[in-house]
Amino acid sequence: MQDGLRWGVLGAAAFARKTMAPAIHRAERAQFSALATRDRGKAAAFQAFAPGLRLHDSYDDLLTDPEIDAIYIPLPNAMHAEWCERAVRAGKAVLCEKPIALSLAEIDDLIAVRDTTGRFLAEAWMPAHHPQWDRVAQILSDGGIGRLHSVTGVFAFPLRDPANVRNSADLGGGALRDVGVYPIGTFRRATGLEPEVTAAEAVLEQGVDASTWVQARAGDVRFSFYVSMRADLRQEMVFHGSDGSIVVEAPFNPGSYGEAALHWRRAGQDELRIRFPAVDQYKLQVEAVSASLLDGAPFACPLEFSRGTQAVIDAVLRAI
Template identity: 50%
Template sequence: MGKIIKWAILGAGNFAREHMGPAIHAASGAQLVALGTSSVQKAEPFQAFAPNLRVHATYDDVLADEDVDVVYIPLPNHLHIEWASRALRAGKHVLVEKPVGMTAAQIDPLIALRDETGLMCTEAYMIAHHPQWHRVREMLESGAIGTLRHVDGIFTYNNPDLANVRFDAAKGGGGLPDIGVYTIGSTRLVTGQDPVAITHADIDYIDGVDITARVSARFEGFTAHWVTSMNTHLTQSMTFLGSDGRIRVSAPFNAGSYGEAQVELIQSDGSIRVERWPQEAQYVNQVEAFSASVRDGVPYAWSLEDARATQAVIDAVYEAGPPR
């Protein structure tokens, strides 16, 4: 396997503690060696599974740690560009949480800095590393449902805590930045296309933050409709309707915690096939893929250019919708 890639995390928030910290620890070829937090209490859960973890009181101290190869950045959205840039300048590879920027234009300087440094920097878009999405793309490319006509996507959850950072417009809050990246991004991921037009954008706002968005788009040869919401019962589904069949992904985004990863293919001859991935850990896959890219130059499934393209769609949705 070669060199072990050593990881650090900036911040000790819930998502890093519950998902990415354990994923880095569990990943083959990776080791979690450092954490940036000034809170002893927040560091303790990380040290429970990584007892040799070095805890730095500041993020700058993490970037100065010479034993760190990769910095993972799960900070609030408005801090992503700043700290990803700082980490690149410090000589670290960077995996930054989605969305990378609050607008597509904000991502351009980060792409330029990535190219200037020659370091790996991309968005933590974990679904790109789940085999169910590789399978959907294969099905579409092979013509399993004929010609793709329409994509229907939904991702909703109910968060009643208006003090949560997702409801803070100044910090990049909103349903589209948080979960629209999945409905829109997964459509782009498996079709390889960007929409040619946003034909409808019905958005509900609270204090400048989109709570619910109902979006229609036209692509070359097919249409799409996406619903995202932060005040609606937890629901996830992606459906691809073709001239000769249908593909349905039942747990498209939080496979495992939402439900078993399943792809159902129904074809016009009446045949039904369901493929399942009950044990796949997409966060671990993501860490292993990033580490392999850093160590061996293995091609990576999701680039900053992909993140920028998805953000450009979100920017267009906001522009097409009502004023905030």
């Protein structure tokens, strides 16, 4: 474990296959070593880029594999808290896909488990590891757009498969739980403020929110955003101040959505477009786990940060 972490993936989810398992495979000081899936047919796509991969037929077998140091969990939302606790109690470091839990109570339980066991446990919220958000936070802190006035955000995508787990109330689906962590979390990370929900409404379908609109405020700063699984693909975060503004063009999924870039407008000065080409935030996230475990470096998205975002999500759910 001193030279790197040996990773196992708990389930052959499409996101793990397309994004996170390849990121583990690319990351320095990380080795994608094992996969747990009952469907050997799904394993073939993982073995295509990791031919030495060990396969386990059950999740429990992966958790007891002595040659695995860290587990990545991409299971449906409603299963996250349970399997996080089981993996940590089995002695593994755990990185769990967002949302790591479905309520503040569940996150509080996970914090207690983490502290009792002394194991690494965190949410896979990748914007924490992208340098564009360090730059936004620095500009705001330096007064680069004057006094912050308002923040707006959107994360929308068209989900056309009715059988997708995001459409299942039993599995913790809905637009807010799936992608609400992004506008809420990036607002909190960039500003250091904690928003209080003042109003929310949603379009509900089969017990989940297909689209949700939220109004919030943090002191004098207004924050509004919407998330949707029924609208055309769009991502954006806008920070508007007394002396300028910042438009984050691809705030959440740079690369697949568009190039990571900030459009910084300043009163009386030339506009700047600050680019972040070829940054792999998923790879950086995996490497951040290694840095935390092997070097003692602070992890940019601890459970306490996830808890703050979950508090806003809980408030929105109460409002709708």
